[in-house]
Amino acid sequence: MPEAVLTLDDIHVRFPVKRNWRGQARTWAHALNGVDLTVRRGETLGVVGESGCGKTTLAQVLMGLQQPTQGQLRWNNDRGQPNVQIVFQDPQSSLDPRLPVWKIITEPSYVKGESQESVMRARASRLAQQVGLSPDYLNRYPHEFSGGQRQRIAIARALASDPDVIVLDEPTSALDISVQAQIINLLFTLQREHQLTYILISHNVSVIRHMSNRIAVMYLGQIVELGDTAQVLARQRHPYTRLLLDAVPVLGAPLPESGAQAIPELPGNRVLPTGCFFLDRCAFRKQGCEQQQQLKPVSTETPMHSVRCHRYDHDEPDGK
Numbered sequence: 509m510p511e512a513v514l515t516l517d518d519i520h521v522r523f524p525v526k527r528n529w530r531g532q533a534r535t536w537a538h539a540l541n542g543v544d545l546t547v548r549r550g551e552t553l554g555v556v557g558e559s560g561c562g563k564t565t566l567a568q569v570l571m572g573l574q575q576p577t578q579g580q581l582r583w584n585n586d587r588g589q590p591n592v593q594i595v596f597q598d599p600q601s602s603l604d605p606r607l608p609v610w611k612i613i614t615e616p617s618y619v620k621g622e623s624q625e626s627v628m629r630a631r632a633s634r635l636a637q638q639v640g641l642s643p644d645y646l647n648r649y650p651h652e653f654s655g656g657q658r659q660r661i662a663i664a665r666a667l668a669s670d671p672d673v674i675v676l677d678e679p680t681s682a683l684d685i686s687v688q689a690q691i692i693n694l695l696f697t698l699q700r701e702h703q704l705t706y707i708l709i710s711h712n713v714s715v716i717r718h719m720s721n722r723i724a725v726m727y728l729g730q731i732v733e734l735g736d737t738a739q740v741l742a743r744q745r746h747p748y749t750r751l752l753l754d755a756v757p758v759l760g761a762p763l764p765e766s767g768a769q770a771i772p773e774l775p776g777n778r779v780l781p782t783g784c785f786f787l788d789r790c791a792f793r794k795q796g797c798e799q800q801q802q803l804k805p806v807s808t809e810t811p812m813h814s815v816r817c818h819r820y821d822h823d824e825p826d827g828k
């Protein structure tokens with residue numbers, strides 16, 4: 509098994525949302541509520557879940573932009589500092605419109621102390637070729653490129669500093685359908701060539717299915733199911749994962765009757781449930797579900813497929 513790049517151990521993040529007259533926080537939004545995760549070199553880990561479940565907060569923790577309020581994040585490198593780059597959904601707003609492309613691409617190297625223009629231009633030229641852009645265009649500005657080309661520029665910039673992990677935040681959702689496949693293929697090629705590790709954040713289960721080796725399903729700031737993508741998609745164990753996947757229309761299949769498989773809205777995160785976070789919405793609730801649940805292997809035969817559900821406690825391996 510490839511080595512771990514990073515390990516998250518019981519990560520919690522909460523944000524103050526109301527303060528008293530002394531400025532002390534009275535109410536909190538609990539964005540992450542005990543995330544345990546190991547990310548391995550060269551893999552693509554897909555993180556899926558509806559709006560507000562904590563995907564962005566998780567990315568911010570990985571990038572060091574948000575300190576966990578509890579828990580530990582360990583990077584397996586000897587530099588002492590991790591290097592995490594991000595590719596955003598909308599390349600239009602993530603690229604500085606005032607800079608020529610060669611400067612945008614080499615910004616991370618510049619921050620690392622490389623400042624000679626000829627060196628940086630040569631580096632930008634190599635990176636441009638790697639992502640399928642002509643080096644002849646490097647003096648141009650972002651608005652002179654198409655959406656797909658701009659996303660290639662953003663990917664080149666992410667590659668520039670030899671990152672431990674690249675977070676892909678909905679990397680294709682702002683692009684034309686015809687361009688999406690090209691960008692996905694480029695990401696695959698680069699991953700193969702450079703042993704890149706991706707964390708892919710998306711609402712789009714089809715993109716996650718296509719790109720990820722493993723999938724983490726998030727609900728209310730927790731991972732409720734984690735495992736090999738094919739395994740999780742073929743046999744979802746958590747009732748929330750089932751709802752999430754049932755809500756994805758399948759080409760050629762009849763649409764579900766309206767309301768029949770509606771995903772229950774994410775409950776508020778100001779006051780967390782004391783037991784299973786999904787309890788109120790679960791059709792399979794049983795005695796014991798009022799207790800907090802841990803992420804545990806579904807069975808001893810599938811140790812890499814974990815679920816946070818009382819029905820899969822070891823004494824009842826078939827999830828009855």
Ligand SMILES: Nc1ncnc2c1ncn2[C@@H]1O[C@H](COP(=O)(O)OP(=O)(O)OP(=O)(O)O)[C@@H](O)[C@H]1O
Nearest residue numbers: 523537538539558559560561562563564565566777
């Ligand atoms: N700075 C903040 N202050 C207060 N609450 C916040 C802050 N940032 C995030 N939250 C809350 O934390 C929760 C998780 O938000 P987050 O943006 O991580 O979710 P998400 O899954 O990325 O959603 P989306 O898919 O819409 O981007 C939400 O309830 C959000 O309102």
